Amino acid sequence: xxxxxxxxxxxxxxxxxxxxxxxxxxxxxxxxxxxxxxxxxxxxxxxxxxxxxxxxxxxxxxxxxxxxxxxxxxxxxxxxxxxxxxxxxxxxxxxxxxxxxxxxxxxxxxxxxxxxxxxxxxxxxxxxxxxxxxxxxxxxxxxxxxxxxxxxxxxxxxxxxxxxxxxxxxxxxxxxxxxxxxxxxxxxxxxxxxxxxxxxxxxxxxxxxxxxxxxxxxxxxxxxxxxxxxxxxxxxxxxx
Ligand code: SF4
Numbered sequence: 001x002x003x004x005x006x007x008x009x010x011x012x013x014x015x016x017x018x019x020x021x022x023x024x025x026x027x028x029x030x031x032x033x034x035x036x037x038x039x040x041x042x043x044x045x046x047x048x049x050x051x052x053x054x055x056x057x058x059x060x061x062x063x064x065x066x067x068x069x070x071x072x073x074x075x076x077x078x079x080x081x082x083x084x085x086x087x088x089x090x091x092x093x094x095x096x097x098x099x100x101x102x103x104x105x106x107x108x109x110x111x112x113x114x115x116x117x118x119x120x121x122x123x124x125x126x127x128x129x130x131x132x133x134x135x136x137x138x139x140x141x142x143x144x145x146x147x148x149x150x151x152x153x154x155x156x157x158x159x160x161x162x163x164x165x166x167x168x169x170x171x172x173x174x175x176x177x178x179x180x181x182x183x184x185x186x187x188x189x190x191x192x193x194x195x196x197x198x199x200x201x202x203x204x205x206x207x208x209x210x211x212x213x214x215x216x217x218x219x220x221x222x223x224x225x226x227x228x229x230x231x232x233x234x235x236x237x238x239x240x
Contacts, residue, residue, distance in 0.1 A: 005179050007161055011210060012182045015189035018209040022188035022236065029238050031107035031140040032063055032098075037238045038135040039090050039127060040081045046234040052081035053238055063105045067095035090127025097125060107136065115143050115175070130168050134175075138183055139235040145175055146183045151194025158198060160215030188233060 029037075036056070041049035055077040060066045066074065075088035098105050110118045115137055122133035134147040146152070153167040156174065164170045197204045205211055205219040 004161055004174065005177060007159075007213075008174070008186060009179050009182065010213070011159070011161075012179075012186045012189070014209050014213075015193065016185060019189045019192050022185050022233070024184060025236055025238075028140050028142060029235070031110060031136050032105060033238050034136045034140040034235060035094070035107065035122070035128070035132065036063075036091055037234055038132040039087055039094075040078060041234050042083065042087070042132070044082045049081045050234050050237065052078040053234075055080070063095055064099070064103070066091070067099050067105065086127065090125070094125040094128065107140075110136070110141060115145050118143075130171055134171065135235055138187060144178045144180055144183050146178055146187045147171070148174070149191065151191045151198075152187065154200065155190055155194045155198045158203070158214060158216040159210060188236070191233070 037049065037053045040052045056066060056074070059073075059077055060069065069092075071088050071092045074092055075084045078084050078087055078091075081087060095105060098107075107122075110121065113121060118137055118141070119130060119133040122128050122136060123130060131147050131149055134145050137143040137145040138147055148156075148167045148171040150167060153164070153170045156162050156170055157164060162170050162173050164173060193208070193210070197208050198210075202220050202222065203216075205214070205216075206221045206223060208214070211219070
């Protein structure tokens with residue numbers, strides 16, 4: 001793992017040279033906001049999940065109010081994010097479950113737990129997987145945890161950091177002992193790389209800053225320049 005840790009730090013430096021240090025919200029978003037936003041972000045893009053999150057926040061004055069709302073109302077408000085029946089069920093269930101423990105809804109109790117314990121607690125809620133749980137740890141609890149989505153999983157396999165079949169396996173492998181204080185920049189910049197350069201098909205290896213240290217056997221050197229897209233990164237932009 002030490003070897004991987006060195007490689008991760010090297011990749012992080014190269015990505016910061018290329019993309020810069022990603023901005024963080026200050027103060028960090030509260031864990032419940034991050035959990036709901038991450039549920040909304042499943043299988044859609046950040047623009048749509050951002051709209052759905054704001055629809056919820058604008059329609060209600062607190063998560064306690066959302067917990068009391070009809071599921072059909074939640075479903076209508078988050079429709080833009082897709083999979084609204086499943087997402088509204090997950091959100092309503094998690095808020096009601098939390099309210100059974102305490103009328104004031106909060107995930108602050110997670111502060112007392114280790115990373116693994118906090119992930120186990122969060123994944124007890126229906127509709128919350130390891131990726132969603134690990135986003136709460138990174139974005140709101142400021143833990144040294146790197147969530148693994150499909151982009152992070154693909155790029156780390158191509159680079160040769162892991163050799164895994166699923167994002168969840170990649171997550172447990174790289175997070176056994178993740179280097180201190182770089183998880184946010186590493187995770188965020190790797191997603192940018194995966195979206196803009198190391199795309200699922202025809203990666204733009206010619207312009208990739210990691211080209212020299214990448215093990216991928218099927219590099220693509222067709223002459224394509226990177227298109228400048230507007231970048232919205234949901235979990236660094238959810239309002240409080
Ligand atoms: S060199 Fe190509 S395959 Fe390797 S990380 Fe960069 S874009 Fe992806």
